[in-house]
Amino acid sequence: xxxxxxxxxxxxxxxxxxxxxxxxxxxxxxxxxxxxxxxxxxxxxxxxxxxxxxxxxxxxxxxxxxxxxxxxxxxxxxxxxxxxxxxxxxxxxxxxxxxxxxxxxxxxxxxxxxxxxxxxxxxxxxxxxxxxxxxxxxxxxxxxxxxxxxxxxxxxxxxxxxxxxxxxxxxxxxxxxxxxxxxxxxxxxxxxxxxxxxxxxxxxxxxxxxxxxxxxxxxxxxxxxxxxxxxxxxxxxxxxxxxxxxxxxxxxxxxxxxxxxxxxxxxxxxxxxxxxxxxxxxxxxxxxxxxxxxxxxxxxxxxxxxxxxxxxxxxxxxxxxxxxxxxxxxxxxxxxxxxxxxxxxxxxxxxxxxxxxxxxxxxxxxxxxxxxxxxxxxxxxxxxxxxxxxxxxxxxxxxxxxxxxxxxxxxxxxxxxxxxxxxxxxxxxxxxxxxxxxxxxxxxxxxxxxxxxxxxxxxxxxxxxxxxxxxxx
Ligand SMILES: [Zn+2]
Ligand SMILES: [Zn+2]
Numbered sequence: 001x002x003x004x005x006x007x008x009x010x011x012x013x014x015x016x017x018x019x020x021x022x023x024x025x026x027x028x029x030x031x032x033x034x035x036x037x038x039x040x041x042x043x044x045x046x047x048x049x050x051x052x053x054x055x056x057x058x059x060x061x062x063x064x065x066x067x068x069x070x071x072x073x074x075x076x077x078x079x080x081x082x083x084x085x086x087x088x089x090x091x092x093x094x095x096x097x098x099x100x101x102x103x104x105x106x107x108x109x110x111x112x113x114x115x116x117x118x119x120x121x122x123x124x125x126x127x128x129x130x131x132x133x134x135x136x137x138x139x140x141x142x143x144x145x146x147x148x149x150x151x152x153x154x155x156x157x158x159x160x161x162x163x164x165x166x167x168x169x170x171x172x173x174x175x176x177x178x179x180x181x182x183x184x185x186x187x188x189x190x191x192x193x194x195x196x197x198x199x200x201x202x203x204x205x206x207x208x209x210x211x212x213x214x215x216x217x218x219x220x221x222x223x224x225x226x227x228x229x230x231x232x233x234x235x236x237x238x239x240x241x242x243x244x245x246x247x248x249x250x251x252x253x254x255x256x257x258x259x260x261x262x263x264x265x266x267x268x269x270x271x272x273x274x275x276x277x278x279x280x281x282x283x284x285x286x287x288x289x290x291x292x293x294x295x296x297x298x299x300x301x302x303x304x305x306x307x308x309x310x311x312x313x314x315x316x317x318x319x320x321x322x323x324x325x326x327x328x329x330x331x332x333x334x335x336x337x338x339x340x341x342x343x344x345x346x347x348x349x350x351x352x353x354x355x356x357x358x359x360x361x362x363x364x365x366x367x368x369x370x371x372x373x374x375x376x377x378x379x380x381x382x383x384x385x386x387x388x389x390x391x392x393x394x395x396x397x398x399x400x401x402x403x404x405x406x407x408x409x410x411x412x413x414x415x416x417x418x419x420x421x422x423x424x425x426x427x428x429x430x431x432x433x434x435x436x437x438x439x440x441x442x443x444x445x446x447x448x449x450x451x452x453x454x455x456x457x458x459x460x461x462x463x464x465x466x467x468x469x470x471x472x473x
Contacts, residue, residue: 062173064172064173064174064175064176065087065088065089065090065173065174065175065178066088066089066090066175068107068110070173070175071084071088071090071103071107072107072110072111072114073173074087074088074173074174075104075107075114076114076117077120077124077169078119078120078122078123078124079123079124079125080097080100080123080125080126080128080130080131081096081097081098081099081100081101081104082096082097082100082123082126082130082184082188083100083123083125083126083130084100084103084104085097085099085100085103086100086125086174086178086179086181086184087125087170087173087174087175087178088100088103088175089174089175089176089177089178090103090175096188096191097130124165124169125166125169125170125181126162126166126181126185127162129158129181129185129215130185130188132215132218133188133189133192134192135218136189136213136218136220137189137192137193137196139218139220140189140193140211140213140220140222141193141196141197143211143220143221143222144209144211144222146317147209147222147224147317148208148316148317148318148319148320149200149207149208149209149224149319150199150200150201150208150319151200151201151202151203151206151207151208151209152193152200152201152202152203152207152208152209152210152211153202153203153204153205153207153209153210153211154186154189154190154202154211154213155210155211155212155213156182156185156186156189156212156213156214156215157212157213157214157215157216158181158182158185158215158216159215159216162181162215163181163182166180166181167180167181185215189213190202206225207225208224208225208319209222209223209224209225210222210223210225211223224315224316224317226312226313226314226315226316226348227283227312227313227316227319227345228310228311228312228313228345228346228347228348228350228351229279229310229311229313229323229326229343229344229345229346230308230309230310230342230343230344230345230346230350230354231275231308231309231311231327231340231341231342231343231344232305232306232307232308232309232340232341232342232470233271233275233292233302233306233307233309233338233339233340234302234303234304234305234306234307234338234339234340234341235271235296235300235301235302235307235337235338236301236303236336236337236338236339237301237336237337238298238299238300238301238464239267239298239299240267240269240270240271240274240298240337240338241266241267241270241271241298242270242271242272242290242292242295242296243270243271243272243290243292243295244265244270244272244273245265245266245267245270246264246265246266247259247260247263247264247265247266248266250264252264252265267298269337271290271292271338272288272290272311273288274330274333274334274337274338275290275309275311275330275334275338275340276288276290276311276313277333278326278329278330278333279311279313279326279330280313282318282321282325282326282329283313283316283317283318283319283321284316284317284318285313285314285315285316285317286314286315287314287315288311288312288313288314289311289312289314290309290311290312291309291310291311291312291351291354291355292307292308292309292354293307293308293309293354293355293357293359293470293472294307294357294361294432294433294470295307296465296467297437297465299464299465300464300465300466300467301465301466301467302466302467302470303466303467303468303469304362304467304468304469304470305341305469305470306339306340306341306342306470307467307470308354308357308470308472308473309354310346310350310351310354312348312351323343323344323345326343327340327341327343330343357432357472358431358432358433359432359470359471359472360412360429360430360431360432360471361429361430361432361434361467361469361470361471362427362428362429362430362467362468362469362471363427363428363429363430363436363465363466363467363468364416364425364426364427364428364465364466364468365425365426365428365436365437365440365462365464365465365466366423366424366425366462366463366464366465367423367424367425367440367441367451367460367461367462367463368422368423368424368460368461368463369422369423369424369455369458369459369460370422370458370459370460371422371458372421372422373419373455373458375419378417378419378424378455379417379419381451381454381455382414382417382424382426382451382454382455383414383417384454385411385414385439385449385451385454386411386413386414386415387410387411387412387413388410388411388449389408389409389410389411390407390408390409390410390411390434390439390447390448390449390450391406391407391408391447391448392406392407392408392409392434392435392438392439392446392447393405393406393407393443393446393447394407394446395435395437395438395443395446395447396443396444396446407433409430409431409433409434409435410430410431410434411428411429411430411434411439412429412430412431413428413429414426414427414428414429415427415428423463424460427468429471435447436465437462437465438450439451440452440460440462441459441460441461441462442460
């Protein structure tokens with residue numbers, strides 16, 4: 001294990017990574033000036049090859065552990081039992097502190113002088129870090145509280161100077177291959193935690209909880225990782241946005257304004273909340289984020305097998321849930337406005353997959369034409385659009401939020417043309433990203449060709465549009 005316990009997945013781009021990289025104040029060790037011969041100590045310190053620790057000179061000529069003289073040496077300079085065990089390179093009956101006690105006892109038996117030596121207050125390797133384990137574990141348990149979890153990833157920050165000095169002593173006097181300070185410390189915390197809390201595994205990626213411990217301040221931060229659910233939604237009514245829309249008047253202030261009835265929302269309901277709120281409640285979570293495979297306009301229904309989505313549930317207090325029950329709860333909550341199916345567990349990487357999908361889509365569209373035309377002529381004209389490639393400039397209606405550009409999109413097929421007086425309806429399957437209303441009315445010539453153009457430049461007004469299917473998986 002290297003010093004990267006708090007390293008996170010590249011797909012976890014959120015605050016944890018920022019926090020883990022936050023700069024921690026360096027702490028000075030070796031601050032206690034020796035009362036004897038301060039001048040000499042300074043000279044030795046800058047020598048770079050030899051230094052004093054609380055008065056006990058480190059003898060760089062001592063052989064490294066596991067040689068008995070090496071073990072004697074690390075005891076002489078005041079190593080704690082944890083560090084004695086870590087550096088000695090000896091097999092012991094117990095691990096950790098008790099193993100260190102065994103080794104120390106043997107060393108005392110070989111050389112009784114050692115026992116009489118005055119003890120240092122501070123271990124030169126860990127600065128008595130291991131003494132804080134009980135305290136740290138207690139804080140971790142307090143912070144986790146009632147949050148349900150089965151895996152933990154533990155990260156630890158230690159002062160850089162401490163690690164550098166420890167490395168110097170360990171590599172000279174420790175047994176070859178002695179474990180480094182940071183992973184040993186992490187390991188001790190995990191052992192202690194495991195002895196108190198059962199059924200938790202420690203992982204290096206995708207944990208339920210990320211726990212960051214600052215070895216200097218003993219500050220503990222518990223980050224509850226989100227869970228993800230995949231499903232497909234059918235939107236059975238019009239005038240319902242996919243995601244929450246902040247109120248235009250107050251820009252979504254928490255307290256809202258008069259025009260939004262103090263909700264902060266432009267529309268009281270959204271697909272996101274109709275689906276998300278029952279899920280949020282069943283997982284006792286803080287909030288949700290909604291990631292749809294594209295979105296339909298507010299006035300467009302989405303039928304067929306529905307639109308794929310991944311919902312991110314933030315800071316859930318429980319992760320064990322019966323998805324069948326959740327799906328049922330959602331479908332009861334939405335009162336026929338929205339319906340979901342195919343609900344299953346998902347991941348953050350599926351969010352990307354769903355968002356980047358280029359699935360073809362099928363629609364039914366109905367429009368009014370400015371004058372009644374001959375049915376056969378209409379059917380022949382509209383059928384001629386089947387298979388063509390459209391050239392579509394960014395429509396006027398979205399140009400305020402999208403850069404102007406020209407897209408080429410294919411009309412895969414076109415069928416079921418119905419002519420009823422001045423109303424015409426047809427089904428069409430298009431490439432992802434086709435502007436379908438514009439295919440009909442041409443958006444003042446920005447879409448070429450269009451239904452309007454093949455009907456001899458007769459004005460066409462879209463009455464309604466339904467998404468019939470999203471051809472995904
Ligand atoms: Zn130590
Ligand atoms: Zn408002």
